[in-house]
Amino acid sequence: MADRTILSFLLIAFQPANLLACFAGAVVGTLVGVLPGLGPAAVMALVIPLTLKLGPTAGLIMLAGIYYGSMYGGSTTSILVNVPGEPASVVTTLDGYAMAKKGRAGAALAIAAIGSFVAGTVSVIALQFFAPLLARSALAFGPAEYFVLTVLGVILLSNLTGKSRVKSLIMIMVGLMLSTIGFDPVGGVERFSFGFESVQGGISFIALTTGLFGVAEVFSVMAEKEKPMGLFPVRFRELYPDREELKRSLAPMARGSVLGFLIGLLPGPAATMAAFASYSLERRLSKRRDQFGKGAIEGVAGPESANNAAAGGAMVPLLSLGLPFTPTTAVLLGGMLLHGVTPGPFLLRDRPELFWGVIGSFYLGNAMLLILNLPLVGIFAKIVRVAPRYLMPIVLVLCVIGAYGDNLNLFDVWVMFGAGVTGYLMRKYGYEPAPLVIGLVLGPVMERSLRQALIISQGNLSGLWDSTLCQVMWFIVLLSAILPFITHYLRRSAASVSKKAN
Amino acid sequence: MGIRKEIASSLVLILCGAFFLLYDTRYPLDQWANPGPGVFPLLAGGIWVILAASEFIRAFRKTGSLTEEERSKEKIRFLREILQRNTGERKVLLMIAVFIIYLSMVKLVGFFTSTFLFVIVSSRLMGAKDWKGPVTLAAGTNLFCYLLFEVWLKLSFSRGILF
Structure with a gap:
């Protein structure tokens, strides 16, 4: 494709409707990041029905805006209130809040916003090169390759939450099972509808995700005790880091951007992992190691850059392979499917305007977020004081409308309610809802490709590993499945050796 | 999370998985050359039940390995958790x-x-x-x-x- 065409597709993001969608997504995303307890996955699930009215390009630009906007907003409350809006901003509280206590809150916020902008832009440039490359190589995929790819996804994503691998795998299986409700994708046989007409076409994705993330989150917030929050005031003229702070932040920003993007390509809680990895890297490399935890600017610049870059990195497997590696990208994938857009290798070939339009919006969104976040930081910070007693009833009503608006069906609202109660119980019992959603979106692709591959090979199971590509992927599947056990065994034996030595 | 909760949650999951598997018997499996609508749910449900059973066994083994003192501590912790929450x-x-x-x-x-x-x-x-x-x-x-x-x-x- 000529560069000129790519440029014209990138400029699609500048069309008024898309520009507005990008702005709305960035603002909502920042608010999501600012408000503790309300995650981007929940809000994206709530907003999907709204975006359906905007059309696929504007709708997906808005959803993507919420995704990376939340990474920006998360730092605000970490620095000013010592309450991370997002898990990825937890590490920012260490030095960000310490800086605020020293009267450098403005500088910390500015460095966090600049770092986020730099990392966001770096990751979009990398995404622009990596995603098409991966998508083009994936065009050689047949049903067998797709099946192995989804199996690989399931194995790799079992580490999605960073908690129990077995529990994550169980949740993925529950999601796969739920994906079989409704007409089967090959023969059209109706399954598991239990006589309900409303689920003949499958269980509503929006109802399920709004319930699992939105309603369950409200219940979880209710079960916790409300904490009073103090807030450091920030004036506009204080939002300038001095030359020394800026100089000290440049290298951590660059390192955080590269590290974050690479971690973003891996399955798991990438943004959080990237922020922690960057913090420990900066601490190790710094000459002022003793200042870490007491207000070192590197402890803000590195992790904030890394978590934003990870958000961009996570878009590579989503756009080029159709595989969501994080809970938020899983909801984004669901949104894409509802818009009639199937992410994967064919997206670039069939819908280049959408592919490049969304990427173009990332550049635009990053610039918007920088402009938004610096002068409006005081207002965003005050929003954190909105008490849950006023915010949560609105979230519940929006969940109801989201579930109802999908098919104008009250049955879906009851499904959402059931999913909400189940999601709350799941969290209490240590089961995360994110792997379930991954199973739900991967299920139809997995089933279709398995059955097609078996039909093509006339029932010969070796058809699933005949090609070299399949064999390589099966080898990675095997390695990914065995590796955790080997490392666990090695760690245990190392621990017992050191115990004996002592 | 307490052992009792682990046991209870894995039991519920085993029951739910078994229910889906039983219900799946209504759909034909057909042959490998043309797999029927029952194949994929059978695989997913089977793995679900096996994994949930492994969680149950793991939690159950934990209770067996506890000493009398640890067991009473676990009971107190469980009750305290209920009261606090x-x-x-x-x-x-x-x-x-x-x-x-x-x-x-x-x-x-x-x-x-x-x-x-x-x-x-x-x-x-x-x-x-x-x-x-x-x-x-x-x-x-x-x-x-x-x-x-x-x-x-x-x-x-x-x-x-x-x-």
């Missing part, structure tokens, strides 16, 4: 009841009326001390929903018997 959980249970009433009322009294009442009640339940705030919030939420969803996005909500 009860304050918040009572609120959640009440909210679930309010939510059920709200959803049942939507068809009867209409979306906007029931939403108005729901926002007030849930806001009070979440700790609002006065009436002015929740009532203003309820009116604002209704106006926002009406303008955004009904006027702009042309979603039609149930009006109920009142309107």
Whole structure:
């Protein structure tokens, strides 16, 4: 494709409707990041029905805006209130809040916003090169390759939450099972509808995700005790880091951007992992190691850059392979499917305007977020004081409308309610809802490709590993499945050796 | 998380998985050359039950390896957890009841009326001390929903018997 065409597709993001969608997504995303307890996955699930009215390009630009906007907003409350809006901003509280206590809150916020902008832009440039490359190589995929790819996804994503691998795998299986409700994708046989007409076409994705993330989150917030929050005031003229702070932040920003993007390509809680990895890297490399935890600017610049870059990195497997590696990208994938857009290798070939339009919006969104976040930081910070007693009833009503608006069906609202109660119980019992959603979106692709591959090979199971590509992927599947056990065994034996030595 | 909770949750999962597997017997498996609609649910459900069973066994083994002292500590921890969490959980249970009433009322009294009442009640339940705030919030939420969803996005909500 000529560069000129790519440029014209990138400029699609500048069309008024898309520009507005990008702005709305960035603002909502920042608010999501600012408000503790309300995650981007929940809000994206709530907003999907709204975006359906905007059309696929504007709708997906808005959803993507919420995704990376939340990474920006998360730092605000970490620095000013010592309450991370997002898990990825937890590490920012260490030095960000310490800086605020020293009267450098403005500088910390500015460095966090600049770092986020730099990392966001770096990751979009990398995404622009990596995603098409991966998508083009994936065009050689047949049903067998797709099946192995989804199996690989399931194995790799079992580490999605960073908690129990077995529990994550169980949740993925529950999601796969739920994906079989409704007409089967090959023969059209109706399954598991239990006589309900409303689920003949499958269980509503929006109802399920709004319930699992939105309603369950409200219940979880209710079960916790409300904490009073103090807030450091920030004036506009204080939002300038001095030359020394800026100089000290440049290298951590660059390192955080590269590290974050690479971690973003891996399955798991990438943004959080990237922020922690960057913090420990900066601490190790710094000459002022003793200042870490007491207000070192590197402890803000590195992790904030890394978590934003990870958000961009996570878009590579989503756009080029159709595989969501994080809970938020899983909801984004669901949104894409509802818009009639199937992410994967064919997206670039069939819908280049959408592919490049969304990427173009990332550049635009990053610039918007920088402009938004610096002068409006005081207002965003005050929003954190909105008490849950006023915010949560609105979230519940929006969940109801989201579930109802999908098919104008009250049955879906009851499904959402059931999913909400189940999601709350799941969290209490240590089961995360994110792997379930991954199973739900991967299920139809997995089933279709398995059955097609078996039909093509006339029932010969070796058809699933005949090609070299399949064999390589099966080898990675095997390695990914065995590796955790080997490392666990090695760690245990190392621990017992050191115990004996002592 | 306590061992009792681990055992209980894995048991529920085994039962749910087994139910799906049993229900799956209604769908044909056919042959490998042309797999039927029952194959994929059988595989997913089978792995689900096996994994849940492994979680159950792992948790059950833990109880066996506990000493008498550890066992009594676990019991105390379990009870303390229940007592500590009860304050918040009572609120959640009440909210679930309010939510059920709200959803049942939507068809009867209409979306906007029931939403108005729901926002007030849930806001009070979440700790609002006065009436002015929740009532203003309820009116604002209704106006926002009406303008955004009904006027702009042309979603039609149930009006109920009142309107």
